[in-house]
Amino acid sequence: MTAGLREAGAVLAAESARFASLGWMRGTSGNLSLVLSRDPLRLAVTGSGLDKGELTAEDVVLVDGRGAAVQGGRPSAEAALHARVAALTGAGAVVHVHTVASVAMGRREPGGIVFRDLEMLKGVGQPAHDVEVVLPVIANSQDMAELGDRLEAARNPRMPAVVVAGHGLYAWGEDPVRARHHTEVVEWLLELELARR
Ligand SMILES: CSC[C@@H](O)[C@@H](O)C(=O)COP(=O)(O)O
Ligand SMILES: [Zn+2]
Incomplete structure (x- = not known):
C-alpha cells in the first residue's frame, strides 16, 4: 500500500471512529471516501463489511471512477x-451513515424534507431565514448505478446531502x-424535524 493511500486511510479511520461513537455506523453500516485525484478520478474508500468504529489506516481501498478496486x-x-x-x-469527501432520524424522516416525507427558519441552515451554506431548503429523498436500490441516477436527478445543489429511503444519509463536502x-x-x-412532529 502506498504512503498516500495509507495516509488517507488514517484520516478515514479517524472520521469513521467519530461517526461510530455517535451511533451512526452501527454493526458494519456506513462508509467513507476521500478523493485522491480528479483526472483520472481516484478515491480512497473504506473496506467492505468492517466495523467502522475499529478501522485502521490499512482498511482502505483505492478505487476508480466506477468504484472498482x-x-x-x-x-x-x-x-x-x-x-x-x-x-x-466536485466534493473532495463523501460520508454515508445509517442514522435513525434519516430513515424515519425519509418515511414521513418521501417527496423531500423541507427546512426553514433555522440558524443551523447556515451550516450547509444557506440563509437562516426566509428560504425553504429541501433535502431530497431517493428510493433505495442495491444497484449503485440506479442509485446514482436517482441521486443525480433529485440532487438539490443548495443541499450537500441526500436521504436514501429505508437506508440512511449521504453527505459530502470539500474535504473530510x-x-x-x-x-x-x-x-x-x-x-x-423528527422530534417536533
Ligand atoms: C448493515 S451494512 C449495510 C450495507 O449494505 C451498506 O448499506 C453499508 O452501509 C455498509 O457497506 P460496506 O460494504 O461495509 O461499506
Ligand atoms: Zn449503507
Missing part, C-alpha cells in the same frame, strides 16, 4: 455511489472535515 482489498459495496457523488458535485460538518448539521436538522 485499483489497489487494496474489497472496497465498500457503495464505492461506485461515492465516486458518482464526487464526480457530480467539511463533509463531517455537513453530516452533523443535516443529522441535527433531521433529528429536530
Whole structure:
C-alpha cells in the first residue's frame, strides 16, 4: 500500500471512529471516501463489511471512477455511489451513515424534507431565514448505478446531502472535515424535524 493511500486511510479511520461513537455506523453500516485525484478520478474508500468504529489506516481501498478496486482489498459495496457523488458535485469527501432520524424522516416525507427558519441552515451554506431548503429523498436500490441516477436527478445543489429511503444519509463536502460538518448539521436538522412532529 502506498504512503498516500495509507495516509488517507488514517484520516478515514479517524472520521469513521467519530461517526461510530455517535451511533451512526452501527454493526458494519456506513462508509467513507476521500478523493485522491480528479483526472483520472481516484478515491480512497473504506473496506467492505468492517466495523467502522475499529478501522485502521490499512482498511482502505483505492478505487476508480466506477468504484472498482485499483489497489487494496474489497472496497465498500457503495464505492461506485461515492465516486458518482464526487464526480457530480466536485466534493473532495463523501460520508454515508445509517442514522435513525434519516430513515424515519425519509418515511414521513418521501417527496423531500423541507427546512426553514433555522440558524443551523447556515451550516450547509444557506440563509437562516426566509428560504425553504429541501433535502431530497431517493428510493433505495442495491444497484449503485440506479442509485446514482436517482441521486443525480433529485440532487438539490443548495443541499450537500441526500436521504436514501429505508437506508440512511449521504453527505459530502470539500474535504473530510467539511463533509463531517455537513453530516452533523443535516443529522441535527433531521433529528429536530423528527422530534417536533
Ligand atoms: C448493515 S451494512 C449495510 C450495507 O449494505 C451498506 O448499506 C453499508 O452501509 C455498509 O457497506 P460496506 O460494504 O461495509 O461499506
Ligand atoms: Zn449503507
